Amino acid sequence: MGLQVLSVWTLLLFLPLSNAASYDDFAFPIDHSLVHNYTRLTEIKKHCNPFISSASELESDDNWASRLKNELSFFNGDWEQDSYGAPLMPFDDSDMSHATSSFISPWKLVSFEVKNVSSTSSHHPKNTISISGVLSIGITRNSTVISEPFLKFHKKPGMSALRVDFEGFYLETEGGNLVCLLGNSTFPFKKVPTRYESDDMTSYYNLRNPYNEDHVILPHDKIFLVLKYPKTSPFSIKQIHGEMKSLNKKDDFEYFDNVHVASHLGIDPTNSEDLISETESFNQNPLQDAMVEDGVNKFNNSEFCKILKSFEHKAYRVMPNLKLGGQNGFQDKVGPFLLGNEIQLVDRNNENLRILMQNIICKEEKVSGVLRMYPASMDPHVAARRTGLSSLTLWVKGTWNPSTGLLSMTGCLGPTLVKCETRVLLYFPKSFSIKQRNVVFGSINGLKSQTGFYHPVFFGLEMLSPGLYEDGWYSNAYLLYNYSKSDLAIEFQERIQEPWLLTYIRKSLFRYPTLEEEKDGIFHLLNDLRIDTFSSSETFVRVEVLSFGGSFRTNESHFYEASKNEVFNISMNLYIVENPRKVKEESYQHVSKLYLEGLYDQSVGKMYLIGCRKVSYDHVDLERGLDCLIEVGIEYSCVNTRWLINPTAKITIRSQRNEEDIYHFKTIRLQTFMIHDKNHEKNVIFRKLFEGYLRVFLVLVLIAHMLNQMRKRRKSIEPFAYISLAMLGLWIIGYGINLINGKEIMFISSETQYYKNQPYDHRSYKRYLSILDYLARFLVLVSMFLMAKISHIILKARKALKSQGESTPSEKKILMMTLGFYMCYLLLIMLEHGIWIYLNPLQGESTKDYYMKLMMDLLRYHVYMLQDYFMVPQIIALYVWKNHPHDQRSFINGLWIPSLVLLIYEFFRDPVDYPIIAHDIVL
Numbered sequence: 001m002g003l004q005v006l007s008v009w010t011l012l013l014f015l016p017l018s019n020a021a022s023y024d025d026f027a028f029p030i031d032h033s034l035v036h037n038y039t040r041l042t043e044i045k046k047h048c049n050p051f052i053s054s055a056s057e058l059e060s061d062d063n064w065a066s067r068l069k070n071e072l073s074f075f076n077g078d079w080e081q082d083s084y085g086a087p088l089m090p091f092d093d094s095d096m097s098h099a100t101s102s103f104i105s106p107w108k109l110v111s112f113e114v115k116n117v118s119s120t121s122s123h124h125p126k127n128t129i130s131i132s133g134v135l136s137i138g139i140t141r142n143s144t145v146i147s148e149p150f151l152k153f154h155k156k157p158g159m160s161a162l163r164v165d166f167e168g169f170y171l172e173t174e175g176g177n178l179v180c181l182l183g184n185s186t187f188p189f190k191k192v193p194t195r196y197e198s199d200d201m202t203s204y205y206n207l208r209n210p211y212n213e214d215h216v217i218l219p220h221d222k223i224f225l226v227l228k229y230p231k232t233s234p235f236s237i238k239q240i241h242g243e244m245k246s247l248n249k250k251d252d253f254e255y256f257d258n259v260h261v262a263s264h265l266g267i268d269p270t271n272s273e274d275l276i277s278e279t280e281s282f283n284q285n286p287l288q289d290a291m292v293e294d295g296v297n298k299f300n301n302s303e304f305c306k307i308l309k310s311f312e313h314k315a316y317r318v319m320p321n322l323k324l325g326g327q328n329g330f331q332d333k334v335g336p337f338l339l340g341n342e343i344q345l346v347d348r349n350n351e352n353l354r355i356l357m358q359n360i361i362c363k364e365e366k367v368s369g370v371l372r373m374y375p376a377s378m379d380p381h382v383a384a385r386r387t388g389l390s391s392l393t394l395w396v397k398g399t400w401n402p403s404t405g406l407l408s409m410t411g412c413l414g415p416t417l418v419k420c421e422t423r424v425l426l427y428f429p430k431s432f433s434i435k436q437r438n439v440v441f442g443s444i445n446g447l448k449s450q451t452g453f454y455h456p457v458f459f460g461l462e463m464l465s466p467g468l469y470e471d472g473w474y475s476n477a478y479l480l481y482n483y484s485k486s487d488l489a490i491e492f493q494e495r496i497q498e499p500w501l502l503t504y505i506r507k508s509l510f511r512y513p514t515l516e517e518e519k520d521g522i523f524h525l526l527n528d529l530r531i532d533t534f535s536s537s538e539t540f541v542r543v544e545v546l547s548f549g550g551s552f553r554t555n556e557s558h559f560y561e562a563s564k565n566e567v568f569n570i571s572m573n574l575y576i577v578e579n580p581r582k583v584k585e586e587s588y589q590h591v592s593k594l595y596l597e598g599l600y601d602q603s604v605g606k607m608y609l610i611g612c613r614k615v616s617y618d619h620v621d622l623e624r625g626l627d628c629l630i631e632v633g634i635e636y637s638c639v640n641t642r643w644l645i646n647p648t649a650k651i652t653i654r655s656q657r658n659e660e661d662i663y664h665f666k667t668i669r670l671q672t673f674m675i676h677d678k679n680h681e682k683n684v685i686f687r688k689l690f691e692g693y694l695r696v697f698l699v700l701v702l703i704a705h706m707l708n709q710m711r712k713r714r715k716s717i718e719p720f721a722y723i724s725l726a727m728l729g730l731w732i733i734g735y736g737i738n739l740i741n742g743k744e745i746m747f748i749s750s751e752t753q754y755y756k757n758q759p760y761d762h763r764s765y766k767r768y769l770s771i772l773d774y775l776a777r778f779l780v781l782v783s784m785f786l787m788a789k790i791s792h793i794i795l796k797a798r799k800a801l802k803s804q805g806e807s808t809p810s811e812k813k814i815l816m817m818t819l820g821f822y823m824c825y826l827l828l829i830m831l832e833h834g835i836w837i838y839l840n841p842l843q844g845e846s847t848k849d850y851y852m853k854l855m856m857d858l859l860r861y862h863v864y865m866l867q868d869y870f871m872v873p874q875i876i877a878l879y880v881w882k883n884h885p886h887d888q889r890s891f892i893n894g895l896w897i898p899s900l901v902l903l904i905y906e907f908f909r910d911p912v913d914y915p916i917i918a919h920d921i922v923l
Contacts, residue, residue: 036116036132036167040182044168045125047224047247048180055127055171055178064129065117068170072114072131072179072229074240076144077263078388078415079110079137081256088162088256089188091139095158105342106158107378109144109386110137110261112227117170128169131179135164135225135244137259142379152186162188164223164244176230184221187254220254222247227261237395238265262389262415285406286443286456287425290624294441295430296405297478304400305362307428307474308407311440311461312360313384318353318373319458320614320625335444335457336413336422337373338391352376355459358384367407368397371424371444389415394444396424411444421446431482432547434571434597434612435624437462439474463546464573472552481547483569485610485628489598492631493567493608503604510638512605515548515568522548524678529572529600529636531649533916535670539588540577541651543634547571548600566603572596574611574632574651576670590615590665591653596632607634611653615663627663629656636675643683643690646674646910674915681760684912688749689765692772694905695746698898699779705894706786710793720790721797721808722881723891726815726873728787728794734867735780745776747902751912758914809881817880818873830855871895 045052061067081088091106118130138161154161168181227242242261248254285291299307318334331346332339334353339345346353354376360369371394374383391413398409411422426442438460445456463475497503513528531543548570574594578587591613598609611630615622621629633652637645649672657664677683738745751759762769798808874892 036118038118038130038132038167040167041130044180044182047182048169051171051173051178051180051226052125052128052169055125055173057127058129058172064119068117068129068131069114071177071265072170072227073112073133074263074265074387075111075113076386076388077110077112077240077261078386078390079108079259079261081259084257086250086255086257088137088259089139089153089160090155091160092155092157095141105344106139106141107342107386108137108139109388110135110263111144112136112261125169128171130167131170131181132165132167133181135166135183137162137164137244142377143382144385153188155188160188162186164225166223166225168225176228178229179225179227181225181227182221183223183225184219185223187220220246222254229265239389240264263387264389265387284423284445284447285425286445286458287406287427287441290429290436290441291406291427294433294436297428297430298402298405299428300402301364301400304365304402304407307478308362308367309360310474311357312369313356313358313380314461315376315380316355316357316440316442316459316461318350318355319460320350333454334373335454336394336411336419336446337457338413340391342390342392343373343375350457354378354380354383356380356384365400365402366398367400367409368395370394371396371411391415394422394424398424423447428478430478431480432463432552432571433482433484434595434610434628435484435626437546437573437595439463439479464544475552479552481552481571483571483597485597486569486599488610489608492610492633493599493601496608496633498604506638507603510605511640512602512638513636514602527676527678529570531634531651531672531675533673533675535651535672538579539670540575541670541672542573542575542577543596543649543651544573545570546573567599567601570598570600570607570609572607572609588668591630591668594630594632594653595626598632605636605638607632609634627657629663630654631656639679642677642679643686644909646913647677647680647915648672649675674910674913676915680915684760685762685765687909687912688762688769689772691747691749692769692776694901695744695776696772696779698746698901699776699783702783702895702898703779703786705891705897706783706790709891709894710786710790717793717797718801719797719891720794721801722877723790723794724809724814724873724877725791725794725811726818727870727877728791730818730870730873731867732784732787734865734870735784737863737866739777739780745773745780746898747906749912750906750909754916755911755913809877813880814873814877817876821872821876822869826859830858868899871899 093106112133112135114131114133116132138159140160141158143159152163162185164183164185166181166183168179170177170179172178223244224247225242225244227240229238229240240261240263244259244261246252246255332344334346334350343353352375353373355371355373358370358372360367372383372386373392374380393414394411395414396409396411398407400407405427407426409424409426410420411424412420413422422444423446424442424444426440428440429436429438440461441458442460443456443458446454498506513525515522515525525548526545529543529545531541533541535541549568574596576588576592578589578592591611594611594613596607596609596611598607600607609632610628611632612623612626612628613630614625615627631654633650635650637647637649639647651668651670651672653668653670655661655663655665655667735745737743802808871892
């Protein structure tokens with residue numbers, strides 16, 4: 001039998017294969033490869049006979065096909081396998097480090113879709129309907145799993161996907177509906193188990209698949225699947241349970257251990273009574289103290305359902321329990337949730353856990369849904385599309401109380417749903433503060449009447465974005481901000497206030513990000529104050545404005561009030577993310593997330609903020625588990641110099657605790673890279689125009705100086721004899737090369753490669769820039785003509801000196817020393833770059849040709865910059881020609897003026913660039 005299977009496999013090697021893909025969607029791709037001929041119904045009858053014999057007679061229905069496709073298909077359910085040494089498929093976990101993968105396991109997902117329904121087949125029993133479908137089962141890190149047509153198995157780091165094509169019967173019993181199917185797929189292992197390593201088997205097995213070298217294709221057509229859809233279940237949940245097993249013998253190499261499948265099709269909040277009485281629901285309320293401090297929003301039923309649904313699939317953060325103290329050990333249980341499959345262990349701070357609420361059904365005051373816990377590293381959009389019943393899911397159902405503003409629900413733990421010992425409470429805070437940043441706050445706790453006691457688990461939906469222009473309807477309509485640290489912020493401002501004179505100069509000469517009186521004033525200010533960039537190559541910084549002034553509400557009166565004041569209240573969130581792959585001596589992990597509140601002084605662009613951070617809970621003066629003895633200063637660069645100097649921000653974080661305190665930390669100072677600037681394009685255009693006029697001006701200064709010197713030397717040309725011809729020649733050659741090659745005159749615009757790849761569109765100013773460029777080139781030609789004329793005067797002056805019997809300056813030595821200096825300078829520059837490249841090799845480009853190209857580009861650049869060294873021969877001449885007259889110095893000093901101006905300008909200007917915004921950073 002084994003050899004027959006291998007013979008069939010040899011033919012299958014040449015079938016075309018496509019790639020598997022992962023879809024974040026609720027539908028399978030269209031598949032035209034399936035042929036629904038039901039050729040195995042006789043064989044299926046044999047295996048399904050125990051179910052067929054007890055099946056009820058089916059009622060006639062003209063809509064069987066569409067109804068069964070909807071009722072029987074499910075997506076992203078869970079599966080587990082018995083572990084007796086015969087796994088279903090291999091999995092490559094090389095996509096994650098061993099340290100990480102030991103705590104977070106991949107997901108095991110399964111989906112099933114009915115592809116065809118036939119009630120007319122002559123081969124199926126009368127109390128059944130023939131169906132065929134596709135089951136996609138896989139192991140994945142962070143995606144759903146659906147295989148494409150023609151591909152039975154696909155494996156890559158982080159994902160394995162197996163496709164099984166089934167056909168069989170649909171039938172109904174007293175306990176519920178059922179499908180009994182027989183399928184075919186592939187045996188997805190590359191190596192034969194050791195017990196089958198005979199010479200013949202190994203020779204077949206070692207053949208490589210030309211289409212996919214990760215596995216060989218062995219047909220496996222003895223896969224049996226039973227899916228049960230009970231009519232009644234606890235908690236009114238439409239559960240799906242099933243088992244897939246191999247009909248091969250245990251000693252066959254295609255055999256695999258039984259696979260158990262679980263999923264659901266929803267929950268009805270109105271079909272059964274609540275499992276928690278109203279009295280018991282309010283006797284225990286772990287949220288009571290927080291509700292009193294924050295205030296509670298009370299909505300009518302329609303408002304509540306709209307708001308609750310808007311927060312569906314959002315990532316709720318799991319918070320540590322204050323009563324657990326400062327324990328840092330690991331745990332395998334969080335409240336009612338049992339870890340082990342997807343999440344192995346977590347620390348007691350629960351920073352790496354998230355909860356989302358899905359499948360929400362809200363009818364008047366009745367609510368039902370699913371609370372699903374998942375690791376923070378997983379994509380919440382993918383987690384929200386799962387339908388499995390695991391020990392990390394709570395089925396919840398309860399009632400909204402408009403008078404108290406509290407949603408009280410009963411929770412039953414999956415997959416069995418027999419443990420309904422959990423109560424879930426949710427409320428919507430009315431006010432935000434530095435200690436309260438959640439738009440929804442909740443708790444999960446056990447009932448006193450039940451045996452399963454555990455400390456309450458708190459979770460909340462933090463507002464991470466400003467909420468004023470992205471889905472800001474809720475914050476605008478329902479939230480207020482309570483500034484509780486204003487007095488401390490004022491003291492902080494007074495303590496570090498600059499001297500009066502320096503402040504006056506700042507206010508007089510410079511402008512900073514300001515709330516302007518215009519329609520989109522607040523939008524522009526939030527963008528100006530936002531920081532979303534790096535402070536070093538390994539440290540990412542994000543600062544977001546949460547509120548300004550008295551509330552979240554954005555109306556004209558608040559605009560007017562805030563814009564008229566130099567200083568106004570502001571709250572922010574600050575995040576620091578470090579590259580985990582780099583080991584640094586100084587880490588910012590202890591201040592990776594700060595809640596900030598304080599003052600912003602528009603006149604000087606400075607913020608004086610009080611910060612709070614989450615810490616362990618064993619200190620006497622913590623506020624709701626937060627260390628709020630932190631001062632944060634943020635200083636923004638001035639606006640009216642951003643055409644020259646890129647906008648940046650300086651951040652200083654200081655602890656106000658004593659050095660002996662366990663929560664004290666050293667002062668942190670961060671200087672960011674370029675931040676967002678709404679006028680960046682205008683600034684770039686202004687710089688280009690300025691540099692165009694600057695080139696014209698500097699060449700005009702040189703021309704005016706040369707004409708003035710030529711006029712002064714008409715009576716006595718002797719001092720011209722000691723002006724180096726090599727200097728003038730270097731000027732003419734250098735600018736001549738630039739004119740011939742079309743390079744920029746005088747100096748090169750400073751633009752990063754990142755900007756050059758996507759420059760701004762300057763078409764509206766192109767005419768003016770071209771005119772300035774042509775004018776500068778024409779003036780350089782004039783200056784070259786004057787240089788040539790001065791060269792003639794120099795030769796004439798030296799001839800006069802020679803006729804008087806005096807020695808004349810020799811250019812030979814000057815020329816040789818200048819050439820030697822230039823060559824040594826080039827060698828040093830190339831050596832410096834060569835050493836840097838050797839120490840910092842570029843992956844994929846560290847070749848000899850790459851080095852040579854880089855050196856040639858470097859040489860070409862310095863050839864184009866010859867005119868920058870035109871004063872070198874004259875400096876050498878000052879030391880070689882000892883008897884030169886002092887009258888020539890006025891001519892030489894005048895030539896320094898443009899170079900000095902350029903040196904100062906290039907020292908202060910920053911390269912033209914775009915702000916580096918990393919939206920993919922996960923917080």
